[in-house]
Amino acid sequence: MRTMERLFQIAIDGPAAAGKSTVAKIVARHLGFVYIDTGAMYRSLTYKALKSGTDINDGPQLKKLLDETDIVLKHAEDGQKVIVDGKDVSERIRRADVTAHVSQVSSFGEVRSEMVHRQRRLAENGDVVMDGRDIGTHVLPKAQVKIFLKASVDERAIRRFREEEKKGLSPSLQALKKAIALRDKQDMERTVSPLVKAEDAIELDTTSLSIEEVVGRILQIVKERRAC
Numbered sequence: 001m002r003t004m005e006r007l008f009q010i011a012i013d014g015p016a017a018a019g020k021s022t023v024a025k026i027v028a029r030h031l032g033f034v035y036i037d038t039g040a041m042y043r044s045l046t047y048k049a050l051k052s053g054t055d056i057n058d059g060p061q062l063k064k065l066l067d068e069t070d071i072v073l074k075h076a077e078d079g080q081k082v083i084v085d086g087k088d089v090s091e092r093i094r095r096a097d098v099t100a101h102v103s104q105v106s107s108f109g110e111v112r113s114e115m116v117h118r119q120r121r122l123a124e125n126g127d128v129v130m131d132g133r134d135i136g137t138h139v140l141p142k143a144q145v146k147i148f149l150k151a152s153v154d155e156r157a158i159r160r161f162r163e164e165e166k167k168g169l170s171p172s173l174q175a176l177k178k179a180i181a182l183r184d185k186q187d188m189e190r191t192v193s194p195l196v197k198a199e200d201a202i203e204l205d206t207t208s209l210s211i212e213e214v215v216g217r218i219l220q221i222v223k224e225r226r227a228c
Contacts, residue, residue, distance in 0.1 A: 008033070008127040009142070010222065011135035014149035015195060016183045017156035019206050019214060020131040023149065025080070026215045028129040031222065036073060036122050038132035038139065040082045041115055042106040043093035044071045048084060049105060056101050059108030066114055073122070100179070103186040112192050133187055136198035144225050146201035147218055155207045156180050 010033070012024050021037055028035035045066050049056050054065050072083040082090045092098075106112065112134075119139050123130060130139065136146035151159075157177040164171040187195035197203060202221060206214050 007123070008144055008226065009123060009140045010129045010145045010147070010218075011140045011143040011198075011201075012129065012131040012147045012149060012218075013133055013135050013137070013195070013197070013201065014131075015133075015156070015187065016180050017160045018149040018151050019159070019211065020149055022211055023206075023214050023218065024129045024131040026211070027218050027222075030215070030219060031127070031129070033127040033129050034075070034122075034125065035080055036119065036128055036130040037080055037082075038115070038119050038130060038135065039102075040073065040080070040090075040093060041071050041118065042111075043098050043102050044082055044084045044089060045069060045111065045115075046098050046102040046105040047089055047093045050097060050101065056105050059110050062105060062108055063110040063114060066111060071118070099183075103183055103190070107186070107190040107192060109192040116193075133195045134193040136201050137196060138193050141198075145218075145222050146198050147221070148197040148201040148203045149206050149214070150203065151205065151207040153177055153181050153184070 010027065012020050014020050021039070024037070025035050027033070045062065046056070048054075048069055049062060049065060052065065054061055056062065070085050074081040074083055080090075081088055082093060106115075116139050119130065122128070123140060132139065136143055136148070154177065157173055157180055160176050160180065161171050161173050184195070204214060204217060
């Protein structure tokens with residue numbers, strides 16, 4: 001294993017539906033890096049809390065549940081599989097009930113402290129592209145490349161609408177807009193590790209950009225940083 005000083009880390013942050021996971025997967029594939037979706041880890045805990053009847057407003061109980069939970073992020077052709085206690089929950093953790101409560105579950109300091117510990121350990125295993133909401137500010141503060149993706153609420157709602165339609169669902173665009181705006185408010189106003197752009201992060205507004213254009217810009221930034 002190489003020393004942490006020689007590992008290359010790319011941190012991609014931003015609000016819900018800004019395209020972080022999609023872009024991060026492609027960037028990681030292009031570079032041959034390990035992709036780590038930290039949001040999936042919080043979703044996994046939220047899923048298990050809802051399934052077990054654990055009070056999502058009780059930080060200590062959620063931390064206890066997390067201590068008893070095995071979360072594995074497994075490389076797959078489409079980016080990543082999420083395994084919780086030996087069960088593939090990759091699709092299940094993306095459903096509306098989990099989405100509606102994940103911000104609350106991730107707001108507790110004891111939960112985030114343990115998650116950050118696990119995420120940093122994952123980042124010790126090789127060059128990584130890690131996406132989330134506090135990667136550049138808290139999880140990987142020394143990442144060589146920090147990107148902050150953003151897009152308008154309307155654009156993000158349309159993206160989520162199309163994603164759900166592809167899954168055979170019948171989403172409400174207005175409901176999605178409200179949900180995304182609420183998630184933004186919760187993420188930015190939480191006391192522990194709020195959503196905020198790192199001072200040294202490069203901001204990319206993806207509202208009018210294609211996925212290919214965003215990926216291209218990030219790869220160019222990485223190329224320039226690695227040349228240095």
